[in-house]
Amino acid sequence: xxxxxxxxxxxxxxxxxxxxxxxxxxxxxxxxxxxxxxxxxxxxxxxxxxxxxxxxxxxxxxxxxxxxxxxxxxxxxxxxxxxxxxxxxxxxxxxxxxxxxxxxxxxxxxxxxxxxxxxxxxxxxxxxxxxxxxxxxxxxxxxxxxxxxxxxxxxxxxxxxxxxxxxxxxxxxxxxxxxxxxxxxxxxxxxxxxxxxxxxxxxxxx
Amino acid sequence: xxxxxxxxxxxxxxxxxxxxxxxxxxxxxxxxxxxxxxxxxxxxxxxxxxxxxxxxxxxxxxxxxxxxxxxxxxxxxxxxxxxxxxxxxxxxxxxxxxxxxxxxxxxxxxxxxxxxxxxxxxxxxxxxxxxxxxxxxxxxxxxxxxxxxxxxxxxxxxxxxxxxxxxxxxxxxxxxxxxxxxxxxxxxxxxxxxxxxxxxxxxxxx
Numbered sequence: 584x585x586x587x588x589x590x591x592x593x594x595x596x597x598x599x600x601x602x603x604x605x606x607x608x609x610x611x612x613x614x615x616x617x618x619x620x621x622x623x624x625x626x627x628x629x630x631x632x633x634x635x636x637x638x639x640x641x642x643x644x645x646x647x648x649x650x651x652x653x654x655x656x657x658x659x660x661x662x663x664x665x666x667x668x669x670x671x672x673x674x675x676x677x678x679x680x681x682x683x684x685x686x687x688x689x690x691x692x693x694x695x696x697x698x699x700x701x702x703x704x705x706x707x708x709x710x711x712x713x714x715x716x717x718x719x720x721x722x723x724x725x726x727x728x729x730x731x732x733x734x735x736x737x738x739x740x741x742x743x744x745x746x747x748x749x750x751x752x753x754x755x756x757x758x759x760x761x762x763x764x765x766x767x768x769x770x771x772x773x774x775x776x777x778x779x780x781x782x783x784x785x786x787x788x789x
Numbered sequence: 790x791x792x793x794x795x796x797x798x799x800x801x802x803x804x805x806x807x808x809x810x811x812x813x814x815x816x817x818x819x820x821x822x823x824x825x826x827x828x829x830x831x832x833x834x835x836x837x838x839x840x841x842x843x844x845x846x847x848x849x850x851x852x853x854x855x856x857x858x859x860x861x862x863x864x865x866x867x868x869x870x871x872x873x874x875x876x877x878x879x880x881x882x883x884x885x886x887x888x889x890x891x892x893x894x895x896x897x898x899x900x901x902x903x904x905x906x907x908x909x910x911x912x913x914x915x916x917x918x919x920x921x922x923x924x925x926x927x928x929x930x931x932x933x934x935x936x937x938x939x940x941x942x943x944x945x946x947x948x949x950x951x952x953x954x955x956x957x958x959x960x961x962x963x964x965x966x967x968x969x970x971x972x973x974x975x976x977x978x979x980x981x982x983x984x985x986x987x988x989x990x991x992x993x994x995x
Contacts, residue, residue, distance in 0.1 A: 652932040677913050690930025692940040695909040703901040703909040707883050724896025726858040734898040739945035
C-alpha cells in the first residue's frame, strides 16, 4: 500500500509506516502498479491520468464533505481529519490555519506562506527585503526594520492562533520554521497522511 | 507656505489649511518659487534636485531622530509626531502600525498593504485570487475562501492593533478601506502634514 499527496508541483508518497519520498509531477511516469495507491490530488492536470490507473484510489470521494466547505483544499481537509481537538497549521506556499472542536470543523483562515510574505515585502521596497527573524521577541514592539516585518507577519499570526487556546499541530514544508514561534506546538510532518490513512478502513484493504 | 510629502512615485502638497493636491514625481518641474516649501522625501533620486532649490527646506533634519530608530521612514515619523497618545496606522503600499505613549515612540510593525496582500494570495493560487471582504465578521472563523483570506489579513491585523487598547488614528491612501474594519478609529488624511506643520515653529517662518 502507498499513500500519495499530490500537489501542483510534487507528489509526496508514504508507505504507511516509516518511509516517505517526493517526486516531481513532471517526472511522474505512473508506474506504480504493485499495490493500491490511496491518493489525494489538487492538480487538475494530473487528475485524468490518475483516474485511468485502476490501482489508484482517490480518497476525496470518501470524505464527509458536509463537515467542511465548498472549495476547501483536500490536503487541508485531510490534515483536519487527523485531529480531533486542536488548531492545525499547514505551512506551505500558503499557511492554512484550521480549528477542530471534538472532531467538528470550526472554520479557518489562510495567510500567504513564508516565501510569499518575504517576496511581498521585498516587492514593496528594497528596504523591506529582509529575511524573517524567527527568534523575534513576541512581547516587544520592534524598533528595527527586520523585526518590524517579522512582527507584522509572525506576531500577528501568533496572536490569532494563541487566542483559540487549543493544542497546536504544525505540518507542511515550513513547519520547522514556524515551530520556533509556536514553541509548544507539535510538529507532525505526516499529518495529512494520517488523515488519509484513517479513510482507508472505509474501503477494501490493499 | 507649502508642505510637500514626497514619495517614490508622487508628491503630495498641502497649503497648510484646506487645499491638498498630488503631482507625479515625473511631472515635477520644481517651479514653486513663490514661498518656502517644507518637505519630507523618501525618494533618493529626487533628493539632489530638492536640495538645490533654495526655498525648499527638508524637515528631516529638525526631527529628534533619537526618539525613533535608524531606517524608519520619515513619513512614518511625521505621522507619529502628530500623535501624543495612540496607535497610528498608515495604510499605503505597506501598512505601518506605530504606538505612541505620551509623546514617546513605543515601536511598531509593518505589514504589506492591501494591494500587495491581494497580489500575494493571487500569486500563490488562482483559487486565492479574491478581493478582500472588509465587512467580514471578525468574531467568526470563516468557512469560505474569500473570508478565509480576508480573515488571514484583516482579522490578524485587527487583533494586534486592538490588543494595545489605545485610540486608533488611520491615515494613507487606503485609510477608508481599513476604517471599515477599525470602525471606532479616527481617519486623518492630513496626519503626516500635521506632524510636519508642528516642526515649522522650530524654523524661521515663511
